[in-house]
Structures are given as C-alpha cells and as structure tokens.
Amino acid sequence: MKDNFIELNKFIKTEKLSTFENSRIIIGVYLCKYKSLFPKTRVNKNIVSKEKNIKKGTEDTIQNRIEENNSKEEIVSKKKEIENIWLKQELEGIEVQIREIEHMLNLTLMKKMVNDLRHEREEVEYQSREMDIRSLCLEQEKWKIKCQKTNIEMIEMALKLERKEINIKKTNLENKNKTLKQEEEALNIQESTIFNTIFNKVRSQKRKINVMNIENTNLKNENMNLKNENMNLKNGLKSREVYVKKCEEQILQLQNQNSKLKIECEEQTLQLKNQISELKTEQYKNEIRKLFIQNNNEEGNNKDFYFEWDIDNYSKFNDFESEITALAYKWKIKLSSDHSEYLSLKLTTVPNFSFEENSFKYANFVISVRNTNDFSCFIAKELIVRNAEDY
Structure with missing residues (x-):
C-alpha cells in the first residue's frame, strides 16, 4: 500500500x-x-443483572441503618420539649411583675404633680405676708414722723407715694391670689377627677387582683401538683439520664459506623462506576463493530x-x-x-x-x-x- x-x-x-x-x-x-x-459480538446480559443486584443490596443496608439512627434521635428531641415548657412558665411570671411596676410608676408621677402645685401656693402666701410686714413698718415710721413734726408734708407725700405703690402691689397680690385661687380650684377639680379615675382604676384593679388571687390559688394548687409530678419526673429522669448516656454512646458508635459505611459505600460506588463505564465502553465498541462490512469468502x-x-x-x-x-x-x-x-x-x-x-x-x-x-x-x-x- x-x-x-x-x-x-x-x-x-x-x-x-x-x-x-x-x-x-x-x-x-x-x-x-x-x-x-x-x-x-453480543452483549453479555449476565453482567448487567449482576450490576443491578449489587446496587439494590447496598441501598437496602444504608436505609435500614438510617432508620435506626432516626429512632434514637427522637428520644433526645422529647427531652428538649420538656425544657421549653419550663421556660415558658418563667416568662409568664416575669410579664406579670412588669405590669405591676408600670402601675406603681403612674401613681408616683401623679403625686409629684400635686406636690409641685402646693409648693407654688406656699411661696405666694409667703410673699403676701412679707408685704403686710412692710406696711406695718411704714406705719411705724409714719408715727415717728408725726412725733417729730418736721417736714410733715414732704414725708406725707412720700408716704402717699409709698402707699400708692403698696396699694398697687396689694392689688397685684390680690389679683395673683385670685388667679392662684382659680388655679387651686382647677387643680382641686383635676385632683378630684384624677382621684376618681384612680379610685375607679384601683377598684377595677382590686377586682382583677381578687381574680388573680383566685387564679393564683388555683395555680398554686396546680404548681403543687406539678412539683409532685416534677419530683416523680426527676426521679424518672435520673434513671433515664443513665439510659440517655448509654444511647448517646450508642449513637456515637452508630455515627462512627455510618461514617465507615459511607466511606465503604463511596468506594463501592466508585468501583461500580468504573465497572459500569467499562461495560458501557464495551457495549459501545460492540455497537460500532456491527457496522463493519464482513466478507464470507x-x-x-x-x-x-x-x-x-x-x-x-x-x-x-x-x-x-x-x-x-x-x-x-x-x-x-x-x-x-x-x-x-x-x-x-x-x-x-x-x-x-x-x-x-x-x-x-x-x-x-x-x-x-x-x-x-x-x-x-x-x-x-x-x-x-x-x-x-x-x-
């Protein structure tokens, strides 16, 4: 060629x-x-059937061991649910305490408002007393001036001016007293309304407290029953903890076994993939061989x-x-x-x-x-x- x-x-x-x-x-x-x-050439059908049987056997063993692990993990989940119930009861008690503290704060704020208004009223009364004392002092000076009988007219003019000023101040003080009285009346009305509202709230709260006391007595009875049950549960849990430890040890052993099984399964799958690829290549070659022209002579x-x-x-x-x-x-x-x-x-x-x-x-x-x-x-x-x- x-x-x-x-x-x-x-x-x-x-x-x-x-x-x-x-x-x-x-x-x-x-x-x-x-x-x-x-x-x-023909494809060997026995090789394909063996390959399917190997796959089914490995999948069945893996599923059985996974189901055993799931049954043992359910025991640990039940223990966590009991702990969550105790935490919910503690949170409800804390919320009741927070509501009582908010009610006490509202009462203290109302008392401060009333005390501030009383303090302003006392200051105004103290100023009016000082003005009365000053007017008495002026009258005493006037008496002295009359006794001396010197510069009576000038002193009288000064006294008149001072009296006018005093009268003006008195009128101002009287106006202030009127305004203060009006404010006091308004405050008294507000105090009465606030007192009535507080009294009504206190009455409703007392009713609620009575209801709460009844509920608390029921809760105490329930708590006593729960304590008795908890004592029984604790006694049972102590025995179960030992059992749980054993279960955990068994779970660790099973996890180690599962890891080993996974490694073995991966190795087997790789071997199967290699075998399958080899079988497929052989089948592929056989399909190509069929295309050759053959001479019988x-x-x-x-x-x-x-x-x-x-x-x-x-x-x-x-x-x-x-x-x-x-x-x-x-x-x-x-x-x-x-x-x-x-x-x-x-x-x-x-x-x-x-x-x-x-x-x-x-x-x-x-x-x-x-x-x-x-x-x-x-x-x-x-x-x-x-x-x-x-x-």
Missing part, C-alpha cells in the same frame, strides 16, 4: 451534534484488519484497534489533528470545521517499515462521535481501506 488518503467533506452536520446537549464530544476511531470473516485471523479523543467546545475549534500507529502504518486523522454547518474529516496513510506485520486483505474504519455523558448517543460512519498489494 502506498501513501493514500481518504477525505470526507461535510462529514457530520453540526445540527446533529447539537442534539447531544453538550459542547464536549468524544471522537472514536475503530480499526479492524481482516484475513477472514470477523465474528459477530475470506478465512483467517483478524485484529482490531480502538482510539479515542476528547474535544472541548467543538463549535469554536478550527482544526484537530492526531496520529496513530496500527497495521504497520501510521494513520493521520484531521478534523476541520467550517464554522457554519459541517465538520470535515481527512484520513491519510503512511507506511511504517519498522513493522513486519503488514499483510491484510482490507481494513475497516468506523469514525464515531459520541456524547461525553451518554454512550447510547452517538453518530458513526464506516470506511473501507483495501491493501494495494492484493489488487
């Missing part, structure tokens, strides 16, 4: 590759040399080769080249894209004289393109290369 090439323009449509729903593709080349009839042995390349994002690459050695020849494969609709393929053969095994009638090529995730999703085409020495 001399240097030869086979070129397939518009080998595969990119529309067909879009059905893979993945930008990555795997290009596979299956090469088979014939001296005689190539036997048909030929006899002898046969030999086949399989090669695979992973291409990432086939829609953006320009050219892909690779070289393989098989059947005493180097086979150069080139895949090119026109960035529109098609991928083209070119296959070139170059003799390699370092090999002695170069006798064959013809060789079949199957060029396949498959999805990286699904072996059953592929596109394949078959080529025939005949030995030039036989023709």
Whole structure:
C-alpha cells in the first residue's frame, strides 16, 4: 500500500451534534484488519443483572441503618420539649411583675404633680405676708414722723407715694391670689377627677387582683401538683439520664459506623462506576463493530484497534489533528470545521517499515462521535481501506 488518503467533506452536520446537549464530544476511531470473516459480538446480559443486584443490596443496608439512627434521635428531641415548657412558665411570671411596676410608676408621677402645685401656693402666701410686714413698718415710721413734726408734708407725700405703690402691689397680690385661687380650684377639680379615675382604676384593679388571687390559688394548687409530678419526673429522669448516656454512646458508635459505611459505600460506588463505564465502553465498541462490512469468502485471523479523543467546545475549534500507529502504518486523522454547518474529516496513510506485520486483505474504519455523558448517543460512519498489494 502506498501513501493514500481518504477525505470526507461535510462529514457530520453540526445540527446533529447539537442534539447531544453538550459542547464536549468524544471522537472514536475503530480499526479492524481482516484475513477472514470477523465474528459477530453480543452483549453479555449476565453482567448487567449482576450490576443491578449489587446496587439494590447496598441501598437496602444504608436505609435500614438510617432508620435506626432516626429512632434514637427522637428520644433526645422529647427531652428538649420538656425544657421549653419550663421556660415558658418563667416568662409568664416575669410579664406579670412588669405590669405591676408600670402601675406603681403612674401613681408616683401623679403625686409629684400635686406636690409641685402646693409648693407654688406656699411661696405666694409667703410673699403676701412679707408685704403686710412692710406696711406695718411704714406705719411705724409714719408715727415717728408725726412725733417729730418736721417736714410733715414732704414725708406725707412720700408716704402717699409709698402707699400708692403698696396699694398697687396689694392689688397685684390680690389679683395673683385670685388667679392662684382659680388655679387651686382647677387643680382641686383635676385632683378630684384624677382621684376618681384612680379610685375607679384601683377598684377595677382590686377586682382583677381578687381574680388573680383566685387564679393564683388555683395555680398554686396546680404548681403543687406539678412539683409532685416534677419530683416523680426527676426521679424518672435520673434513671433515664443513665439510659440517655448509654444511647448517646450508642449513637456515637452508630455515627462512627455510618461514617465507615459511607466511606465503604463511596468506594463501592466508585468501583461500580468504573465497572459500569467499562461495560458501557464495551457495549459501545460492540455497537460500532456491527457496522463493519464482513466478507464470507475470506478465512483467517483478524485484529482490531480502538482510539479515542476528547474535544472541548467543538463549535469554536478550527482544526484537530492526531496520529496513530496500527497495521504497520501510521494513520493521520484531521478534523476541520467550517464554522457554519459541517465538520470535515481527512484520513491519510503512511507506511511504517519498522513493522513486519503488514499483510491484510482490507481494513475497516468506523469514525464515531459520541456524547461525553451518554454512550447510547452517538453518530458513526464506516470506511473501507483495501491493501494495494492484493489488487
């Protein structure tokens, strides 16, 4: 066989590759040399049944052990619910104390208002007394002036002026006293209204307190019953705490066992995945073998080769080249894209004289393109290369 090439323009449509729903593709080349009839291959169904039985056994063991762990975790959750009930009762007692403190604060504020008004009234009375004392002092000075009988007129004028001022001040004080009396009356009215409202509130609160006392007596009786129950529960809890500790130790042991089981399951799943991938590749190769053209008149042995390349994002690459050695020849494969609709393929053969095994009638090529995730999703085409020495 001399240097030869086979070129397939518009080998595969990119529309067909879009059905893979993945930008990555795997290009596979299956090469088979014939001296005689190539036997048909079948998929071994026993391997698939064994694989399903192994999966079911591992899933059943994992579910049984998870159910045992869930039953033991329910005991711990019931203990937490009892603690939450005690906390709710303590919060209700604190809210009752807060309401009583707010009521006492309102009463103290009302008392301060009344005391401030009384203090202002006492100051006004103290000023009026000082004015009366001053008027008495002036009258005494007038008596002295009369006794001396000197500058009576000037002193009388001064006294008249002072009397006028005193009268003006008295009138002002009287007006202030009137206003203070009016304010006192208003305050008394306010005090009476406030007192009545407070009295009514106190009466209603007393009624509430009586109701609360009745409720408290009932609560005390209930608390006594609860205390007795709590004593019984504490006695029971002491015995249960020992049981819970044992359960916790068992849970830790089960968790350690679960971790070990998870590791074992992961190892088994990896082994199963490897076995499944190997089985799928074998099934994939068998599907490709079915595409070979077989000649019933030929006899002898046969030999086949399989090669695979992973291409990432086939829609953006320009050219892909690779070289393989098989059947005493180097086979150069080139895949090119026109960035529109098609991928083209070119296959070139170059003799390699370092090999002695170069006798064959013809060789079949199957060029396949498959999805990286699904072996059953592929596109394949078959080529025939005949030995030039036989023709």
